[in-house]
Amino acid sequence: MAPTPSQKERALAACRAMSSLGIDDSKVKSVLKKLLKVYDKNWELIEAENYRVLADAIFEDDDNMVPELKKKSQTADVHNTGHSMSSSFQNNQEAETGCEEAQMHVETPQPLKRLRLQGQESQPLHPPPNGSPSPSSKKLKLDDNASGKKPQNKPVSSDGNPGIATRPLPPRDGIVDKGKQPASLPLNHRGRRLPSERVPQSIPSREPTVEPGRFLLPNNQMPRTQTLVIPKDEPIDELTDYEMPIAVIPPESSVRNSSIKNGVAGKHSGHVTVTSSQNRDGVGDEDVIPTSKKEATCNVEIASSTLGEVKLSLSYGSALQGSDFHIPSRDQLIKVMEDKCLRSYKITDPNFSVKNLLRDICDCMLEFRNDSNDDSQEGSVISSSVDVSKEPRAPGTLSVVGNKDLDTSSHFSNGSINVKSSDDLVSPGSILPLAHPNGLSDAVPVSKMDRTNDFLQSNVKKDLEDPMSPNSHSLVVVPQHQLTADDIRSFHDANDLTKGEENVEIPWVNETTNDFAPSFNYIPQNLVFQEAYVNISLSRVGSEDCCSTCMGNCVLSSSCACANKTGGEFAYNAQGLLKEEFLEECIAISRNPQQHLFYCKNCPLERSKSDGCLEPCKGHLKRKFIKECWSKCGCGKQCGNRVIQRGITCHLQVFFTSEGKGWGLRTLEDLPKGAFVCEFVGEILSMKELHERNLKCTENGKYTCPVLLDANWDSGYVKDEEALCLDAASFGNTARFINHRCSDANLIEIPVEVEDPGHYYYHFAFFTSRKISAQEELTWDYGIDFDDHDHPVKLFQCRCGSKFCRNMKRYSRSLRYASIAG
Numbered sequence: 001m002a003p004t005p006s007q008k009e010r011a012l013a014a015c016r017a018m019s020s021l022g023i024d025d026s027k028v029k030s031v032l033k034k035l036l037k038v039y040d041k042n043w044e045l046i047e048a049e050n051y052r053v054l055a056d057a058i059f060e061d062d063d064n065m066v067p068e069l070k071k072k073s074q075t076a077d078v079h080n081t082g083h084s085m086s087s088s089f090q091n092n093q094e095a096e097t098g099c100e101e102a103q104m105h106v107e108t109p110q111p112l113k114r115l116r117l118q119g120q121e122s123q124p125l126h127p128p129p130n131g132s133p134s135p136s137s138k139k140l141k142l143d144d145n146a147s148g149k150k151p152q153n154k155p156v157s158s159d160g161n162p163g164i165a166t167r168p169l170p171p172r173d174g175i176v177d178k179g180k181q182p183a184s185l186p187l188n189h190r191g192r193r194l195p196s197e198r199v200p201q202s203i204p205s206r207e208p209t210v211e212p213g214r215f216l217l218p219n220n221q222m223p224r225t226q227t228l229v230i231p232k233d234e235p236i237d238e239l240t241d242y243e244m245p246i247a248v249i250p251p252e253s254s255v256r257n258s259s260i261k262n263g264v265a266g267k268h269s270g271h272v273t274v275t276s277s278q279n280r281d282g283v284g285d286e287d288v289i290p291t292s293k294k295e296a297t298c299n300v301e302i303a304s305s306t307l308g309e310v311k312l313s314l315s316y317g318s319a320l321q322g323s324d325f326h327i328p329s330r331d332q333l334i335k336v337m338e339d340k341c342l343r344s345y346k347i348t349d350p351n352f353s354v355k356n357l358l359r360d361i362c363d364c365m366l367e368f369r370n371d372s373n374d375d376s377q378e379g380s381v382i383s384s385s386v387d388v389s390k391e392p393r394a395p396g397t398l399s400v401v402g403n404k405d406l407d408t409s410s411h412f413s414n415g416s417i418n419v420k421s422s423d424d425l426v427s428p429g430s431i432l433p434l435a436h437p438n439g440l441s442d443a444v445p446v447s448k449m450d451r452t453n454d455f456l457q458s459n460v461k462k463d464l465e466d467p468m469s470p471n472s473h474s475l476v477v478v479p480q481h482q483l484t485a486d487d488i489r490s491f492h493d494a495n496d497l498t499k500g501e502e503n504v505e506i507p508w509v510n511e512t513t514n515d516f517a518p519s520f521n522y523i524p525q526n527l528v529f530q531e532a533y534v535n536i537s538l539s540r541v542g543s544e545d546c547c548s549t550c551m552g553n554c555v556l557s558s559s560c561a562c563a564n565k566t567g568g569e570f571a572y573n574a575q576g577l578l579k580e581e582f583l584e585e586c587i588a589i590s591r592n593p594q595q596h597l598f599y600c601k602n603c604p605l606e607r608s609k610s611d612g613c614l615e616p617c618k619g620h621l622k623r624k625f626i627k628e629c630w631s632k633c634g635c636g637k638q639c640g641n642r643v644i645q646r647g648i649t650c651h652l653q654v655f656f657t658s659e660g661k662g663w664g665l666r667t668l669e670d671l672p673k674g675a676f677v678c679e680f681v682g683e684i685l686s687m688k689e690l691h692e693r694n695l696k697c698t699e700n701g702k703y704t705c706p707v708l709l710d711a712n713w714d715s716g717y718v719k720d721e722e723a724l725c726l727d728a729a730s731f732g733n734t735a736r737f738i739n740h741r742c743s744d745a746n747l748i749e750i751p752v753e754v755e756d757p758g759h760y761y762y763h764f765a766f767f768t769s770r771k772i773s774a775q776e777e778l779t780w781d782y783g784i785d786f787d788d789h790d791h792p793v794k795l796f797q798c799r800c801g802s803k804f805c806r807n808m809k810r811y812s813r814s815l816r817y818a819s820i821a822g
């Protein structure tokens with residue numbers, strides 16, 4: 001059909017727009033013709049977003065030219081090949097409509113779906129002029145499921161994430177004895193350290209340690225975590241001020257052929273990754289990760305530090321170190337990149353440039369600066385750069401460090417792009433999570449940036465060795481998934497999810513998925529939520545409840561009033577470990593609960609359900625208590641009968657389990673039998689409050705993580721506000737990560753009386769039930785009866801792996817019955 005004059009004008013305008021992209025008129029016209037047909041002459045759609053649809057169609061047509069030609073030659077139908085729409089477009093249409101005619105009636109957005117199958121997520125969306133649905137926005141919607149976004153493997157977490165089953169209630173044989181969820185403070189058996197003595201110990205680890213916050217891919221893929229790539233043993237003081245590294249763009253084929261992994265060049269390839277992760281001895285961890293040529297990949301990292309730095313780092317593996325590799329000029333690089341953006345990602349906006357893109361990425365990241373970061377110290381300037389291109393062992397590394405005012409116009413020489421970076425110093429403190437713009441990899445590098453203009457070796461070393469150095473601010477891993485406001489608010493420092501609340505740092509790592517540690521508020525001590533009555537007063541501590549006449553270390557004496565309350569003997573020996581006999585008794589009670597149950601006449605748990613019909617008590621475990629010395633005692637703070645009060649002293653790590661249990665807790669050091677690990681800390685709730693929370697669980701998906709403090713419910717009528725539990729779902733400590741294991745768990749929970757002689761409120765402390773090796777996961781038996789579907793907390797399918805697994809038995813039993821019945 002002959003175009004009307006206005007159509008002609010529009011066609012000319014389209015040709016002009018496309019010619020600015022280097023596309024010739026004949027090509028434009030042929031594709032335009034098809035588009036008009038498909039869009040029923042809806043020019044607005046074609047003109048929208050600077051002829052984006054048209055450009056898409058042309059590029060796709062080009063992309064498919066070769067297969068199309070092949071196909072046509074096979075079918076001996078070669079005419080019009082150069083003028084057809086993309087073969088995939090056409091083939092799709094043909095498949096869907098069956099004939100050319102039908103294409104005319106296809107709804108306008110439909111072709112767009114096909115036209116934008118790849119990499120369109122990040123393209124700007126502008127509504128079309130006539131207010132009709134934007135092709136791109138429509139496309140985004142349509143492609144939601146096909147966007148290639150990696151589905152997030154949601155961790156099972158007790159903090160309210162779906163899939164988290166919490167709550168261990170009492171168990172065995174239908175008897176409710178305790179419910180629990182992990183959380184809490186780790187203390188060490190040798191826990192002599194005072195809270196004030198926050199001197200870190202070195203963390204012995206036998207296995208390759210995983211840096212805090214690092215995400216590692218399974219199957220021996222390379223760790224994503226990386227830091228400044230600094231050549232080992234390489235004189236860093238030769239690095240040029242302000243020069244930003246860069247260099248090496250691998251041949252197109254190399255990039256294309258390499259799967260995007262988080263390769264970090266290692267010893268074998270001559271690369272060394274130095275991270276700022278440090279243990280408490282202040283010794284910087286160095287992770288030298290070898291990578292084979294086969295594994296050589298490109299790796300994209302984006303990170304920021306509390307100093308307001310933004311670092312973009314592109315690195316390439318060893319395969320690129322061939323003799324024919326050369327560093328391109330900046331102009332070459334930018335031209336190739338812009339061409340690639342145009343061709344591969346269909347970015348047709350004339351305002352687009354790679355430089356702007358880099359600047360925008362840095363700006364976006366800096367937008368995440370929080371309030372504390374805004375308290376910048378005036379006058380301080382960070383300008384740092386590393387010219388990695390000078391580093392013979394790390395050729396292939398392209399890094400851009402950006403600050404607020406990224407100056408991409410800086411000089412360029414000898415194959416390096418130099419970026420001046422500067423920003424006001426940001427007060428140290430919080431670490432900012434940042435969004436990852438390209439979803440390539442989630443590395444979390446940690447880097448030490450010198451405050452002065454030089455990135456001198458001496459300074460680097462100093463920073464790496466001194467965790468208190470003002471420059472020792474870790475950059476943060478940027479996970480692949482989009483961060484929610486919740487993520488950002490609750491982001492946990494990978495080096496210490498306790499946020500400094502404990503005597504020791506407790507890092508977290510995820511070697512399995514891209515998820516952050518769950519969000520919750522870390523509290524080192526139990527806190528009353530609202531209604532719970534916790535009566536801690538000195539006047540309630542009678543002379544029989546304290547050893548006011550003692551001096552020094554009670555454990556060295558034969559007995560005292562406090563020991564009397566623990567059954568006549570101290571529970572701890574002189575080394576601060578549980579005495580064997582005491583521990584074995586506790587273990588026996590836990591493993592044979594049926595023989596140690598009591599039944600309340602008026603069970604607070606049943607009462608809390610308040611559904612008008614009071615069910616009989618299902619039973620609670622009668623436990624052995626430890627009575628520790630406290631403020632009214634005459635002994636000193638160093639008394640050996642004050643173990644759990646000192647808090648966590650052993651080195652623990654939160655990690656993402658590979659067995660489908662979500663996050664878990666493990667020890668980083670060998671622990672002897674009877675050692676205190678941590679206390680279960682959470683909000684202190686009345687049973688009624690717990691019940692109300694549980695009712696809301698199904699609505700908000702946030703499951704409680706409770707432990708009943710029911711060990712004293714046999715003492716008579718327990719008032720509602722005195723029947724307590726601890727919920728660690730929102731406020732808790734490290735113990736909230738301890739997973740359940742049926743029967744042969746390596747931790748045992750023991751009630752400890754410190755402040756309240758009444759035993760309505762007590763501490764719920766975890767001790768090792770056997771020797772535990774470094775790297776072993778810590779577990780305890782929640783006491784769950786997996787057949788009891790009546791208790792208020794969601795059950796989970798147990799993956800404890802124990803041969804005594806109660807859930808597994810039930811499962812296999814039901815299978816057996818099923819097969820008999822069948």
Ligand SMILES: C[S@@+](CC[C@H](N)C(=O)[O-])C[C@H]1O[C@@H](n2cnc3c(N)ncnc32)[C@H](O)[C@@H]1O
Binds near residue numbers: 158518737
């Ligand atoms: C207190 S939380 C423990 C930490 C939890 N894994 C997380 O990711 O936050 C208890 C929850 O962990 C999971 N869990 C604990 N032990 C488990 C086990 N043996 N098998 C499967 N899931 C388990 C369940 O979802 C349970 O509700």
